[in-house]
Amino acid sequence: MKTKSNDSKIKVLLLITGSIAAVRIPLLVSQLAKENYEIRCVLSKNAEKLIKPLSLSILSRNPCILEDDQWSNSQSTPLHIELSNWADILIIAPLTATTLAKWVTGNAEGLIPSILIANIKPIIVAPAMNTQMWLNKAVQENYKNLKNYENVLSLQPSEGLLACDAIGIGKIPPNNLIQLALEFIALHKQNEYRKDLLNKEILITGGCTSEKIDAARHITNRSSGAMGLLLSQVARFRGAQVKYVHGPLKIDKNLTDGIKRYEIETSVDLIRALDNEISNCDYFFMNAAVSDFKITSDTSAKIPKNKINEHLNQNFELVPDILKTISKSKKDNQVFVGFCAFTGSIEEARITIKEKIIQKGCDFLFANPIDLEGQGFGFLAQNEGWLFDTNNLEHYIKKTSKIDLANKLITQIISLKK
Known part of the structure; x- marks a missing residue:
């Protein structure tokens, strides 16, 4: 900085x-x-x-x-x-x-x-x-x-x-x-640093999941885990007890120091980890980028290229919406936050985002564009985005560093839920 x-x-x-x-x-x-x-x-x-x-x-x-x-x-x-x-x-x-x-x-x-x-x-x-x-x-x-x-x-x-x-x-x-x-x-400039999350337990997911196709191939996505990690460290710096569940990280692992974390690989691993932890948290940030697809059969062999289409067609399956499933067990005193990457303009994406927050059953959904230059994936990328709730909230956070975005996002959410 x-x-x-x-x-x-x-x-x-x-x-x-x-x-x-x-x-x-x-x-x-x-x-x-x-x-x-x-x-x-x-x-x-x-x-x-x-x-x-x-x-x-x-x-x-x-x-x-x-x-x-x-x-x-x-x-x-x-x-x-x-x-x-x-x-x-x-x-x-x-x-x-x-x-x-x-x-x-x-x-x-x-x-x-x-x-x-x-x-x-x-x-x-x-x-x-x-x-x-x-x-x-x-x-x-x-x-x-x-x-x-x-x-x-x-x-x-x-x-x-x-x-x-x-x-x-x-x-x-x-x-x-x-x-x-x-x-x-x-980041605080003239504002005093405060430990305003003392005695709060925060569960955060981040990074990508990966689904096996065969012995040599897998389905995944570009998520680096940076945003989830920075949300975790910011929450810890502000006094919270943090648990971070993440896929393989594509960033400096020294930055995970001091956080209780669990590394997972597949969507099934993620669901198991959340089932074990979700009931104890005050805030849940579902920032993981879960693969949309998985293969139902498990093979230890490499599928020949001329047979891969047949293998995919016969074993292709959509991964269930994990946030939607977990939200069914949400307690009244818990706050759930979802994340949504989008392309195109916010005007075009707004209707879909508002539908998603209802479908997923979370309290807030943060939507950020990934098709703008310098924004999206990686630790050094900057991001902007819009925080929506189930009513009429639409709070814009202008383009900034990911750590500043994480801090502003947490500040906005806890201020609305006091």
């Missing part, structure tokens, strides 16, 4: 503490600089032993700030206050157990703890530490307290191979996910 000019640059203060995961942060700084964010880096004493301040200065195009700078004679304002006031958004990556403990107990010893305690701006938190340290009761209690801070967007540490050669939870969240969280916070 590149900003247009120096005047409109979003100011990001990046706080780096002494976990070995700090070695990944120069790449994050480089990514953000390329996206035209203005970045200032602050290194703790221990982080300074792991990465060179000069590298961060060059990558960020700003002098790297060290602990020893806190009470410099050249400062006319306390540095932790000046930096807190300067920033639009803060990131602390990695967050160590020591800094976490100082933050939540109000211990302002050191420049970074002083900034954290003085700060009232939105801050993205990316913890990183050994698994046993992360699971320690005191650390978990501190982290639980931190998640209650209204201005904190906390990204859970990832699971995988750690620097100590153990496999477990404690890896710093991927740089691409930290950047996505930053893009999400930046």
Whole structure:
């Protein structure tokens, strides 16, 4: 999400503490600089032993700030206050157990703890530490307290191979996910970031399904899973408990980090997954692009080309409308949202869309064009669309990034169902 000019640059203060995961942060700084964010880096004493301040200065195009700078004679304002006031958004990556403990107990010893305690701006938190340290009761209690801070967007540490050669939870969240969280916070501009979906359970489907023809062929579609994933991450950033059921993803899987997800292949797999989860959700977004057709017979052989027509004609079947089926079990307190891709003008599609929302039994249906240049499929595509309900609502969301569209769509839906 590149900003247009120096005047409109979003100011990001990046706080780096002494976990070995700090070695990944120069790449994050480089990514953000390329996206035209203005970045200032602050290194703790221990982080300074792991990465060179000069590298961060060059990558960020700003002098790297060290602990020893806190009470410099050249400062006319306390540095932790000046930096807190300067920033639009803060990131602390990695967050160590020591800094976490100082933050939540109000211990302002050191420049970074002083900034954290003085700060009232939105801050993205990316913890990183050994698994046993992360699971320690005191650390978990501190982290639980931190998640209650209204201005904190906390990204859970990832699971995988750690620097100590153990496999477990404690890896710093991927740089691409930290950047996505930053893009999400930046959407709010003058509006405060709010966790307005706390205690809500949201079930989201996305991506394509695939139906087997024979051992070598299958029926599928172009859906990448990007929109469903961004709906999932936006809902999580806003405080919801999210489950994402999806087909094969054609995007960076690092962006799924932190979401409970289930990968499926066929329409039957999708129906089974939804049957297990649908009764527990408050909101259901049926964004998956389900294949319209399937083959009834199952074969382990490859059908010869001269016999494929006969095989298709004898075994061809339409896939049932999954949203229509699931909507029959919808509870009064649940909100179901369907999605509809269309080509041509909205004037031509409007009647069909309004018929679909009734047929499918959902509360809302979001319709987006896929035949306009730069819109439709893929993570980088932009989209526009119209949100319909069963009455006379027709809310237009103009062409924008998919993460902005996901955020605006969720905002509109929850505002109508309060």
